[in-house]
Amino acid sequence: MIVHLHGISAGSESDGIPEAWNLPSSSNRSIASLLATGYKAHGSDYCQIDANTGLRAANCPNAYKNDGAALFSYPNTQFASTLFFHDHTLGVTLQNVYMGLVGFYVLGGDGPNDTTHDWPSDCGTCGSSSSVPGGLPGGDYEIPLAIQDKLFNADGSLLVGPEGIGNVKVVNGKSWPYLNVEPRKYRFRVVDANATSYIKLILPGTLKFTQIGADGGFLPKPVTVSKLVVAPGERADLIVDFSGYKSCSGTGCNITLVDDGADDTNARQVMQFRVKLPLQAADTSVVPTSLPHRADLPTENRTRQVSLFDDKLGTCDTGCVTASPHNWAFPVTEIVNAGDTEIWEIYDFVDSHPIHLHEVDFQVLGRSKFATPNVVIPPSPGETGFKDTVMATGGQITRIKVRFQDSDGNQRQGLFAWHCHIIPHEDDEMMRPMCVVTSGQATANAENFCTPQ
Ligand SMILES: [Cu+2]
Structure with a gap:
């Protein structure tokens, strides 16, 4: 298994990339007895990413070498939010999530007096x-x-x-x-x-x-x-x-x-x-009329088009006249500059799909029907805050604005994922790599360290 934590900005090595999975310890006899001789204990991206640089690691850090272990680091410096974590192993996430490998991770502010973040x-x-x-x-x-x-x-x-x-x-x-x-x-x-x-x-x-x-x-x-x-x-x-x-x-x-x-x-x-419980004391709780929230993202550096098919994600040209579906392992196409703000226009050809971006959260700008791309259907009331998963609707363009740095301004380069969160779709590789590079870094270099192994 490998853990992916929704809604946190962490290094690529802690992202939960779907091929960075590891098996339980080989000393667990109930597991070991099920495995064939010469089995692989790790996925192909396990311990392939240097925690300091986000680049391909030359050597596996010692902390990763413990049998049945993986090391994750979550900074927890962002605004208070309801985070969610679950298994993210390529091809078997459905079984693992269904069997219960899901949980909450509730993040508060910096103490009870922090009304900026909570x-x-x-x-x-x-x-x-x-x-x-x-x-x-x-x-x-x-x-x-x-x-x-x-x-x-x-x-x-x-x-x-x-x-x-x-x-x-x-x-x-x-x-x-x-x-x-x-x-x-x-x-x-x-x-x-x-x-x-x-x-x-x-x-x-x-x-x-x-x-x-x-x-x-x-x-x-x-x-x-x-x-x-x-x-x-x-x-x-x-x-x-x-x-x-x-x-x-x-x-x-x-x-x-x-x-x-x-x-x-x-x-x-x-x-x-x-x-059925008696009121223990007068209810002195109050829902404030305005809540602590992040400022709107700045003007975009570029607008990017991507496409959704029935079971794949893909690339797109302007207006999505030409769109191509790709598997997870196809060379990375979403290469973004750390710190940049982008508008993603998500062209969805079939059905609706909840689209999740790792590492970042974003603002929902609205949706338009293919036939009337300039007529914007505004976000629903529940989409007025920051999101990491957005409902893309079939026959529509869903527009989000995303900045590739966390709310504290930290920028992390490396390989991350974006995918449909209907898990059988995700398992079926309705999932693509996303490469965050330092501004100006050569595309060829990004493909080298961001294409899944
Ligand atoms: Cu889907």
């Missing part, structure tokens, strides 16, 4: 010294929800279908769970951890979601939505206020979170909130 949490009576009346719901009132759907065999074991689509909703690894809640505001950090399925969350009656953040941290200001659509890999940071249920009784206190996009009746039910 907003304080009000954890009510949770007893923490960081309790700040007037902050966002925190402590026991801030809960991550990793949503997947799965199929089970009669004996309870997992059944892995070719697309990882199931009829049982699983939240944080538990099928159709419920959560007892107080009649007050809660903060939920949601990730669609599915292999394939989009999730369209709705709540009953007049309950709505107040979305305060997405992949790359807070939105500039909260938005209220009655339906929340998240694609595989996307995150949403939400406030739900259950205070209207303070006088409920019996089953009237049960609130079912529904996936309105699921075809299967069972899979429509995600989980239940049961407003």
Whole structure:
């Protein structure tokens, strides 16, 4: 396996490049007994990248030489956000993610008083010294929800279908769970951890979601939505206020979170909130009218066209009159200058695909139909913050603006990946290398160190 962490800017050696995988330790006898003589313990890009330069490593650093180990370094200096990590091994990511190799990585600010990069949490009576009346719901009132759907065999074991689509909703690894809640505001950090399925969350009656953040941290200001659509890999940071249920009784206190996009009746039910706990103390949490967020990216240095086919990514000329699909191992075509800002025009020919760029996050500028490229459909309310995964729509041009440096101005050269986050597509090499070079570096050199081995 190899870990990819969404939403962090790290060196190429810590990116989770799909062929940098390694096997568990050979001393693990249950693994060793399954392996043929002379098996490869590492993928072809494992330990091929120098952590200091991002270039091809001449020698494998000692830290990598431990059997069954790989070394990752995450600077964690960016804005507070809901990060997400999962296995990223070429060709078997579907099986590994479906079997549960996914997790949250919640990044806060630089201490409770850092209102530049984060907003304080009000954890009510949770007893923490960081309790700040007037902050966002925190402590026991801030809960991550990793949503997947799965199929089970009669004996309870997992059944892995070719697309990882199931009829049982699983939240944080538990099928159709419920959560007892107080009649007050809660903060939920949601990730669609599915292999394939989009999730369209709705709540009953007049309950709505107040979305305060997405992949790359807070939105500039909260938005209220009655339906929340998240694609595989996307995150949403939400406030739900259950205070209207303070006088409920019996089953009237049960609130079912529904996936309105699921075809299967069972899979429509995600989980239940049961407003059965007494209010421990007055809810002093507040959703601020404006949230800490990054400044807009500067004017672009260039505009680049790329293309999506049914199962491949590709290159494109201006207007995408000519487009060519490529496999993962085809020589790198997306060669970008570190520090540059680019607009990517993503021409999608078939179906919709959530497109994820490693290493960077970006702003969504909008979408246009092929026939009317100058008529811009604005981003949805939940796309007003920074993102690392964007829904590209079939028959449309999706435009994003991306800067190839992190929010602290750090620039890292080397090989990274961009791909469709529908995992069977990703496993099928709907994934391409992306090479960040220092400005002016020769293209031939970039191809040398950025083409997957
Ligand atoms: Cu796709």
